Amino acid sequence: MKLIHGGVTAPKGFTASGIYAGIKKKRKDIALIYSSTPAIGAGTFTTNIVKAAPVLWDIKLTKESGNIQAIVINSGVANACTGEEGDKNNLLMAESVANELHLPIDAVYTASTGVIGKQLPIDIIRESIPMLVKELDDKALAGTLAAESIMTTDTYSKECALTFNIDGKEITIGGMAKGSGMIHPNMATLIGVITTDISISKELLQEALSEDVKHSFNMISVDRDTSTNDSLLVLANGMAGNKAITKKDDDYYAFCKALNTVTSILSKMIAADGEGATKLLEVTVKGSDCWEEAVILSKSIITSNLVKTAVFGNDANWGRILCAMGYSGVDFDPYKVDLIIESENGSLQLVKNGMATDYSEEFATKILSAKEVKAIADLNKGSAIATAWGCDFSYDYVKINADYRS
Amino acid sequence: MKLIHGGVTAPKGFTASGIYAGIKKKRKDIALIYSSTPAIGAGTFTTNIVKAAPVLWDIKLTKESGNIQAIVINSGVANACTGEEGDKNNLLMAESVANELHLPIDAVYTASTGVIGKQLPIDIIRESIPMLVKELDDKALAGTLAAESIMTTDTYSKECALTFNIDGKEITIGGMAKGSGMIHPNMATLIGVITTDISISKELLQEALSEDVKHSFNMISVDRDTSTNDSLLVLANGMAGNKAITKKDDDYYAFCKALNTVTSILSKMIAADGEGATKLLEVTVKGSDCWEEAVILSKSIITSNLVKTAVFGNDANWGRILCAMGYSGVDFDPYKVDLIIESENGSLQLVKNGMATDYSEEFATKILSAKEVKAIADLNKGSAIATAWGCDFSYDYVKINADYRS
Numbered sequence: 001m002k003l004i005h006g007g008v009t010a011p012k013g014f015t016a017s018g019i020y021a022g023i024k025k026k027r028k029d030i031a032l033i034y035s036s037t038p039a040i041g042a043g044t045f046t047t048n049i050v051k052a053a054p055v056l057w058d059i060k061l062t063k064e065s066g067n068i069q070a071i072v073i074n075s076g077v078a079n080a081c082t083g084e085e086g087d088k089n090n091l092l093m094a095e096s097v098a099n100e101l102h103l104p105i106d107a108v109y110t111a112s113t114g115v116i117g118k119q120l121p122i123d124i125i126r127e128s129i130p131m132l133v134k135e136l137d138d139k140a141l142a143g144t145l146a147a148e149s150i151m152t153t154d155t156y157s158k159e160c161a162l163t164f165n166i167d168g169k170e171i172t173i174g175g176m177a178k179g180s181g182m183i184h185p186n187m188a189t190l191i192g193v194i195t196t197d198i199s200i201s202k203e204l205l206q207e208a209l210s211e212d213v214k215h216s217f218n219m220i221s222v223d224r225d226t227s228t229n230d231s232l233l234v235l236a237n238g239m240a241g242n243k244a245i246t247k248k249d250d251d252y253y254a255f256c257k258a259l260n261t262v263t264s265i266l267s268k269m270i271a272a273d274g275e276g277a278t279k280l281l282e283v284t285v286k287g288s289d290c291w292e293e294a295v296i297l298s299k300s301i302i303t304s305n306l307v308k309t310a311v312f313g314n315d316a317n318w319g320r321i322l323c324a325m326g327y328s329g330v331d332f333d334p335y336k337v338d339l340i341i342e343s344e345n346g347s348l349q350l351v352k353n354g355m356a357t358d359y360s361e362e363f364a365t366k367i368l369s370a371k372e373v374k375a376i377a378d379l380n381k382g383s384a385i386a387t388a389w390g391c392d393f394s395y396d397y398v399k400i401n402a403d404y405r406s
Numbered sequence: 407m408k409l410i411h412g413g414v415t416a417p418k419g420f421t422a423s424g425i426y427a428g429i430k431k432k433r434k435d436i437a438l439i440y441s442s443t444p445a446i447g448a449g450t451f452t453t454n455i456v457k458a459a460p461v462l463w464d465i466k467l468t469k470e471s472g473n474i475q476a477i478v479i480n481s482g483v484a485n486a487c488t489g490e491e492g493d494k495n496n497l498l499m500a501e502s503v504a505n506e507l508h509l510p511i512d513a514v515y516t517a518s519t520g521v522i523g524k525q526l527p528i529d530i531i532r533e534s535i536p537m538l539v540k541e542l543d544d545k546a547l548a549g550t551l552a553a554e555s556i557m558t559t560d561t562y563s564k565e566c567a568l569t570f571n572i573d574g575k576e577i578t579i580g581g582m583a584k585g586s587g588m589i590h591p592n593m594a595t596l597i598g599v600i601t602t603d604i605s606i607s608k609e610l611l612q613e614a615l616s617e618d619v620k621h622s623f624n625m626i627s628v629d630r631d632t633s634t635n636d637s638l639l640v641l642a643n644g645m646a647g648n649k650a651i652t653k654k655d656d657d658y659y660a661f662c663k664a665l666n667t668v669t670s671i672l673s674k675m676i677a678a679d680g681e682g683a684t685k686l687l688e689v690t691v692k693g694s695d696c697w698e699e700a701v702i703l704s705k706s707i708i709t710s711n712l713v714k715t716a717v718f719g720n721d722a723n724w725g726r727i728l729c730a731m732g733y734s735g736v737d738f739d740p741y742k743v744d745l746i747i748e749s750e751n752g753s754l755q756l757v758k759n760g761m762a763t764d765y766s767e768e769f770a771t772k773i774l775s776a777k778e779v780k781a782i783a784d785l786n787k788g789s790a791i792a793t794a795w796g797c798d799f800s801y802d803y804v805k806i807n808a809d810y811r812s
Contacts, residue, residue, distance in 0.1 A: 050732030050740045081728055083741060083761050116725025117762050228729050305711070306807055313808025319522025322487055323634050326456030334456045335489060355489045356523050395801045401712055402719025 001258055007143035007159030008033050010174035011197035012239040016142045017135035018149030021128035023076035023114075023121055030125065031149035032132045033071040033193055034101065039237035041068030041109060042206040044213050046230035052080035053090040054110040055231055061106055066202045068235055071109040071193055072097045072132075073150050075178075079112040079120050080228040089120040096129040111191050111231050113152055113178060147176040150191050153400055154178050158269040164258045166251045169242040171198045175262045177232075179220075179270030192217065192232040192266060198255055199238035200245040208256050209234050216263035219295070219388045220271045221303045232263075271389035272372075276396030280372045281311055284387045285325075287379040293330045294386035300328035301375065301388070308393030311373060316341065316364035318350045321375060338378040343370035407664055413549035413565030414439050416580035417603035418645035422548045423541035424555030427534035429482035429520075429527055436531065437555035438538045439477040439599055440507065445643035447474030447515060448612040450619050452636035458486035459496040460516040461637055467512055472608045474641055477515040477599055478503045478538075479556050481584075485518040485526050486634040495526040502535040517597050517637050519558055519584065553582040556597050559806055560584050564675040570664045572657045575648040577604045581668045583638075585626075585676030598623065598638040598672060604661055605644035606651040614662050615640050622669035625701070625794045626677045627709045677795035678778075682802030686778045687717055690793045691731075693785040699736045700792035706734035707781065707794070714799035717779060722747065722770035724756045727781065744784040749776035 009016050013036045023029040043062045045055050061068065072093060079086050094108040101108075112120065136142070147157035161174040177192035200208075209232065217232060238244070245251050272280035283301045288294035301307055304324040310317040318339055326334065339351035345367045349357050367373070415422050419442045429435040449468045451461050467474065478499060485492050500514040507514075518526065542548070553563035567580040583598035606614075615638065623638060644650070651657050678686035689707045694700035707713055710730040716723040724745055732740065745757035751773045755763050773779070 046733075048729065048732040049737065050728050078725075081725055081740065081757075081760055081762075083759075116723075116729060228725075228732060305803070309804050309807035312804065315808065317522075319484075319487055319634075322456050323454065323522060326454040326634060331455065334487065351487075353489075354487055356487075393804060395804050397711070398715050398718065398799060398801050398804060401715035402721065 001162055001164040001261060003160065003162045006140040006161040006174055007147055007176045008174045008193055008195045009138050009140060009143040010161035011172040011195050013037055013197060013237045014174070014195045015136040015138045016146040017132050017137065018145035019128060019132055019135060022124045023074055028145065028149040029074055029076045030128055030132060031073045031146035032097065032136065033146060033195065034136050035069050035235055035237040037237050037239065038067040038069050038107065039235035040200065040202045040205050041066055041233065041235055042202065042209050043231060043233045044210055046228060048228050050081060050228045052078055052112060052229040053082060053086040054079055054112045055229060057090050057094065058109050058111070058231055058233065061109060065106040067107060068109055069103050069107040070097050070101055071111065071233055071235070073111040073191060074120070074125060075150050075152055076114040077112060077118045077120050078114045078116050078229050080116045082117070082119055085119055089122040092122050093120065093125055096126045100129050100133045109233050111229070111233070113150060113191050113229055116228060143174065143176065150178045152178065153275050155273055158266055158273070160262055160265045162258060162261055164254060166242045166254060169240050171240045171242060172196065173258055173262050175266050177266040177270055179273060191229070194234040194262060196234070196236045197238065197240040198236050198245070199240065199242050200236050200255065204245055204252060205234060205236050208252070208259055212256065212259050212263050216260060216267045219299070220267045221299060221388070221390050268389050271391050274391035275400045276394040277391030278312060278394055279370070279392050281390045281392060282372070282374045282387060284374065284376045284385065285379070286376065286385040287381050288384040289382040291384045291386055294384050296328050296330050297325050297377070298386050298388035300324045301377070302390035305393055308390065311368060312392035312394050314365045314368040316350055316361065316368060318356070321377065322351070322354065325377065332379050332381060336380045338380065340376045341367050342374040342376065343367045343372060345370050407568055407570040407667060409566065409568045412546035412567040412580055413553055413582045414580045414599055414601045415544050415546060415549040416567035417578040417601050419443055419603060419643045420580070420601045421542040421544045422552040423538050423543065424551035425534060425538055425541060428530045429480055434551065434555040435480055435482045436534055436538055437479045437552035438503065438542060439552060439601065440542050441475050441641055441643040443643050443645065444473040444475050444513065445641035446606065446608045446611050447472055447639065447641055448608065448615050449637060449639045450616055452634060454634050456487060456634045458484055458518060458635045459488060459492040460485055460518045461635060463496050463500065464515050464517070464637055464639065467515060471512040473513060474515055475509050475513040476503055476507055477517065477639055477641070479517040479597060480526070480531060481556050481558055482520040483518060483524045483526050484520045484522045484635050486522045488523070488525055491525055495528040498528050499526065499531055502532045506535050506539045515639050517635070517639070519556060519597050519635055522634060549580065549582065556584045558584065559681050561679055564672055564679070566668055566671045568664060568667055570660060572648045572660060575646050577646045577648060577664070578602065579664055579668050581672050583672040583676055585679060597635070600640040600665070600668060602640070602642045603644065603646040604642050604651070605646065605648050606642050606661065610651055610658060611640065611642050614658070614665055618662065618665050618669050622666060622673045625705070626673045627705060627794070627796050674795050677797050680797035681806045682800040683797030684718060684800055685776070685798050687796045687798060688778070688780045688793060690780065690782045690791065691785065692782065692791040693787050694790040695788035697790045697792055700790045702734050702736050703731050703783070704792050704794035706730045707783070708796035711799055714796065717774060718798035718800050720771045720774040722756055722767065722774060727783065728757070728760070731783065738785050738787060742786045744786065746782045747773050748780040748782065749773045749778060751776050
């Protein structure tokens with residue numbers, strides 16, 4: 001497996017574009033991803049009961065069609081809580097792309113991100129589609145333009161790509177995502193797109209994705225708010241020429257591993273770029289009886305406002321970590337817990353058997369002042385382990401969200 | 407029922423004191439409440455698996471003794487995650503008070519609040535007890551001194567008192583509490599003390615309290631972090647001279663109603679004085695099928711960082727309210743939801759059938775800029791209703807918690 005330069009245009013047969021349509025005030029706001037041949041489509045979506053119009057459309061397509069050739073994504077307006085008019089506008093967006101690319105409408109996934117409750121400026125969007133199609137390109141830059149066009153409060157675009165081999169055939173996976181706020185995915189992050197030229201059955205592609213998000217996108221949290229628009233979409237167009245994967249053999253697991261590398265990189269990028277974040281926080285809970293409990297504990301720590309503000313202040317206030325574990329609902333013995341913090345500046349055991357070690361506050365502060373900080377809690381009970389990613393909580397989160405709409 | 411001046415010293419037979427022992431840098435840090443006759447004790451406590459030493463002690467006393475005459479409370483150090491030494495120090499604190507007041511040790515409740523993981527400075531505490539006992543007084547001012555001595559990041563002390571009549575006897579209830587941060591009670595807020603001169607059986611006192619917190623202290627949240635130290639304690643010394651309440655008759659329900667008035671006032675005071683809060687947010691969910699669902703929905707809204715930051719910014723970003731309802735886990739039809747905001751500045755319907763009304767953003771901002779803001783969400787489904795209290799989320803929450811220990 002080899003990480004390579006690029007994003008969604010890295011696999012064979014994929015092109016992308018991203019332009020300014022006029023939905024947002026200044027920045028690029030609409031993106032298109034296109035596969036030159038029909039691709040298998042799979043997706044995971046928000047579990048929020050309030051689902052945006054494009055989410056409902058993509059869920060329907062994933063169930064009924066599964067032959068997807070294009071994904072159109074706008075930023076600025078989320079098309080959520082918009083009723084029948086929202087559904088109609090979503091169809092018009094898909095239809096414009098379908099017409100321009102000579103595709104059936106059910107070959108076009110849609111996604112929207114931005115303010116909830118506003119209608120899409122559909123005329124502006126429809127007018128932009130011919131230009132969006134004209135700009136499609138297979139260069140890495142085109143993937144970057146697409147990734148930039150789906151940003152809202154993200155401070156940088158998020159892409160990655162890698163290659164690996166199956167049967168002597170080189171397979172490529174590319175991905176892009178956006179995150180920042182309202183990030184506590186319960187299926188997938190706000191918008192994520194994975195492209196690959198692997199040949200794989202629809203069922204296994206969906207299963208690989210659904211399994212994967214449990215360990216990647218569903219393990220990040222910026223603010224514990226599960227969005228109305230979370231969508232992770234994957235297209236596999238088979239152009240790598242490998243023998244199609246139709247059962248859970250070594251090839252399938254090789255794909256799963258490569259997929260997880262891409263989704264983990266994107267997940268960490270989203271966590272590190274959480275609204276107002278100054279650093280990435282990685283929390284590992286080990287020594288647990290079962291994986292599910294380790295997940296609950298690690299997410300309880302990563303989502304605690306008190307833990308997040310302490311990390312922002314470089315304050316090794318470990319009591320807040322034990323407190324967050326304690327209210328998670330998981331049963332464990334607090335007086336068996338060990339806690340270690342780590343970063344490029346060093347490693348330090350803060351807690352042994354649930355109580356403070358004789359550690360140096362100064363050294364703890366030095367460790368916490370890095371851009372990437374790890375906390376490892378050991379329950380000393382079983383052998384299960386889980387890792388969650390989040391970020392610290394700064395003044396800027398409040399600033400960004402106190403006047404997001406103005 | 408009549409609200410009166412005062413707090414825990416208002417009922418007959420209760421005295422209190424609060425002094426500076428030296429646990430904190432400058433401010434008063436130890437309080438004592440004393441009943442001149444043995445009182446029935448009842449309590450509700452944190453559900454956090456990590457329980458502070460005084461919480462474990464009080465749970466034991468409530469179960470085994472129930473004849474309580476004193477409550478000693480220190481601030482500055484929480485005596486949580488402190489192991490055997492913590493348990494020993496807690497006993498020494500109770501013992502010092504018991505000796506000075508000539509009581510058995512199991513007549514003394516204890517409570518601690520402050521930093522987790524530090525040992526109590528037990529010598530300083532023991533030295534302060536004679537003075538603390540000497541200062542006991544039945545004046546309202548003595549109750550206020552006690553209420554001030556248990557504050558941590560609270561910006562004002564929280565007390566109230568009321569009288570009502572049973573059988574021509576005047577019954578008094580007084581209360582004090584502290585809150586501010588790590589406030590998402592799951593039994594009771596960090597520290598709350600209720601005193602009353604009513605005569606009531608131990609079983610009914612406990613039941614009245616346990617029922618009450620479901621509608622009062624357990625309905626507030628500052629930061630979704632359930633503390634290790636939550637304790638709500640009540641002492642009933644019977645000095646009002648009413649015929650003892652031993653069954654669920656009209657007298658019992660009159661007491662429950664009066665108790666709820668005291669606990670609701672204290673709960674709202676805690677929510678309004680949440681760390682960094684600039685306003686009180688009251689969220690009512692009505693039209694629900696059952697009370698439990700209305701509770702989940704109202705608490706999901708009140709705890710959303712995105713809702714809280716929008717309220718801080720006076721931004722009527724109602725999509726975040728619907729979003730928080732949507733991920734709560736409760737099943738409802740988003741397109742039946744109505745949403746109204748209210749304050750002393752007016753009332754405005756933002757959402758009708760899940761979509762924006764044609765409301766004035768300017769008027770919405772005016773409503774939200776008050777010190778007390780209400781949001782009412784109607785599911786238009788059933789007849790159950792629940793109300794939760796919280797606060798907005800400001801820069802100061804981050805400031806306070808980024809360097810709490812320094």
